[in-house]
Amino acid sequence: MDKDNDTVDKETAPETNSSTPTAGWSDKLAELVAWFEANPNLPEKIEPIVMLRFLKCTAFDVERTKSLVELNYSMRNKNPHLFMDRNMEDEMTAKGLKVSDLLVLPGVTPEGNKLIFFRMADLDPRTRNSVEETKIFVMMSDARFTRPDVEREPGSGADYVLDEADIAEGDVQIVDIGGYTLRHLAHVSIFVLRVYMKFLQEAYPSRLQAMHVINCPSYLDKLISMMSPFLREEVRNMIKYHTEGLESLYRDVPRDMLPDEYGGKAGSVAELKARGIQSIRDNATYLSDERYWKVASQSKSRWSWF
Structure with missing residues (x-):
């Protein structure tokens, strides 16, 4: 594999030890979920809490979150034997x-x-x-x-409201x-x-x-x-x-x-x-539902070389 292609820009990779203001994260999350579901190079669906993890991982930077998400699902689909072919009964x-x-x-x-x-x-x-x-x-x-990640009180699951502080x-x-x-x-x-x-x-x-x-x-x-x-x-x-x-x-x-x-x-x-x-x-x-994992087409993906 070409060396240049084998190294992802540090702006794409997850941050380590970073802390930034989180104002407006819910609007960014809604924007990203809509972007994900309309993107032909991504699966059909994503859970909002999963997208929030991507967003927090990049210090709430929307464009870097998009790049991280695209790389994640491209790698999954290029290596289905590791990331998608999963069955507990296997x-x-x-x-x-x-x-x-x-x-x-x-x-x-x-x-x-x-x-x-x-x-x-x-x-x-x-x-x-x-x-x-x-x-x-x-x-x-x-x-x-x-x-x-922050564990809730027993019985609070049904009423849970998504909060970035719980990630x-x-x-x-x-x-x-x-x-x-x-x-x-x-x-x-x-x-x-x-x-x-x-x-x-x-x-x-x-x-x-x-x-x-x-x-x-x-x-x-x-x-x-x-x-x-x-x-x-x-x-x-x-x-x-x-x-x-x-x-x-x-x-x-x-x-x-x-x-x-x-x-x-x-x-x-x-x-x-x-x-x-x-x-x-x-x-x-959820883990076996292809709508959350499988990409129908990656022809336009910037990560297609994985």
Whole structure:
């Protein structure tokens, strides 16, 4: 792929660590939803709360939001095996859910960020499947994006009024690589990794604020060398490797928000995982409805080279 085409302008990519006035966001949201539904290079429908996430991700800049949205759906349609061909009853997906723990932790941090946690549940390298792991992450994210990040009082859902303040400022990822060996690297698809990292860094409707890697192995330098070509410098600089226990992690994220097994009070990994899987099941119709994801024609898309 041409190098120039392979790098998206920083004005298009999601912002990191940005804060701007939000006045007039509801009018901008209405404008963007109307633009989306009239655009032949986009799917038929989008949930307003999902569009609001795109808008907040770009610091409420309408034109940059349009570019981000176009890139997101172009990448989805160019890689349907990762972003669109999803079925909870699929045997490979069910296996992927079993061997990996992907958790959206409850609440938001004092800075207004959402915590996302990942670890391997089965350490056998032969169980790794880059396609299914990516698919599950996107399914869980798409399900999560249909509801506020700031949790509401029980029973308030029916009366909920969309509010940009209920959308997280961004995501903080925590990745436990305990038990990860060089054999696991052999089972990583470079193509899938490249697409996933591009999507996460340049097309994802939530700003990546930080990434914490815990339980790091002795060969950490080799892992970093493998990942570096796929990371923008800005993202590389926000990754923190915790090599001596979890005390340093507790200084960066609220300890109480972590799973019980990691010294927190959010609930056990099994409980949190079950909640995430149920969220996907509850949104199964939405996740499989092509009207929200499939682009009928991309002939005019500026991102058609993906």
